[in-house]
Amino acid sequence: MKFAVEKQVFLKGLAKIQGIVEKKNTIPVLANVLITAEENRLCLTATDLEVGMRAFYPARIDSAGSITVSAKKLYEIIRELPEGEISFRAKENCWIEIRGGKALFNLVGLSPEEFPFFPTADDNETISLQSTILTTMSEKTAFAMSADETKYNLNGIFFKTREEDGQHSLVMAATDGHRLAKIQRTIDQTSVPQLQKGVIFPRKGIFELKKIAEEGEDQIKLGFLENSAIISKGDTTVVMRLVDGEFPEYERVIPTGNNLTAHISSETFLHALRRMATLSSEKSKGVRISLKDGQMEISSSNPELGDAREDIEVEYSGQEVAIGFNARYLLDILQSIDEEQVAFHLKDNLSPGLMTPVEDKNYLAVIMPMRL
Helix, strand or coil, X not given: CEEEEEHHHHHHHHHHCCCCCCCCCCCHHHHXXXXXXXXXXXXXXXXXXXXXXXXXXXXXXXXXXXXXXXXXXXXXXHXXXXXXXXXXXECHHHEEEEEECCEXXXXXXXXXXXXXXXXXXXXXXXXXXXXXXXXXXXXCCHHHCCCCCCCHHHCEEEEEEEEECCEEEEEEEEECCXXXXXXXXXXXXXXXXHHHHCEEEEHHHHHXXXXXXXXXXXXXXXXXXXXXXXXXXXXXXXXXXXXXXXXXXXXXXXXXXXXXXXXXXXXXXXHHHHHHHCCCCCCCCEEEEEEECCXXXXXXXXXXXXXXXXXXXXXXXXXXXXXXXXXXXXXXXXXXXXXCEEEEEECCCCCCEEEEECCCCCEEEEECCCCC
């Protein structure tokens, strides 16, 4: 195998797969990128058996073939080479020769036959989604995913399609047991069976999906093969193994009787919370929120450091109520809202709080209270 490729093209491709390759090195070939030269393009493939990526790039191919080589080390080498064309040649016993400018590197690789199989989706069983919709929906829910690996069915985002009054919509939900984020957006076409039932995309796969959704305006094709989701956009394909487990019945958690509603400036609320969080307990990050006519008081206390409080003006005319929340969880929700006003719905000092943008009834976040 022999080819030549522009440094920036090769570097871009290698950068995209750095987040996917296996870091623990339990199976050596999973730390490698599979490089395949065919016709007038180069194919780069990486996987950790949970998430995989394959992408194609233009190159000048002198002789076709394939080889695997350390993804991290190759990226470090290509990054330091001078601008211009880089030549790449596979030699005997899986050795690789790389030339850029006057620099020459010889790297040892592994046989491509050891590399895992990379599946492809059936075009008949795909759904097309706008990149911008997927970017928005994942940004507004990803913060609520659980990072606790023992709660494996919460380590991702739940995807499900719905049909109401002839309109199709996609619902995404995530929860870690302390907070829940749910968003719904209208889509153009009918669904595939897996999405009608609902599937859980894994945490790592969500971050890769976000990355390719943010690249350009092309539509994303979403298909399924056995227990994997296959996402394609342009010349890039991401495959991820779906989380095997039942997602909780999240609709039951969404409070319906929260009739104490305050309308608050998102920006004002965000900055006041940040200030108060500086003196909250390191462990619990607890802040106390009190509401009375036209006013919200946010306060925090830490026996070792001191206490703080701040009043902000809000639209509120209900009974007085005081409740404790984790400031970090509230901040995550506020940072995901890009509207000027949020509605904060409470019931009493022991029930979950509900936050929604004032203008977007299809996005909500639920947060459990805490005792202070």
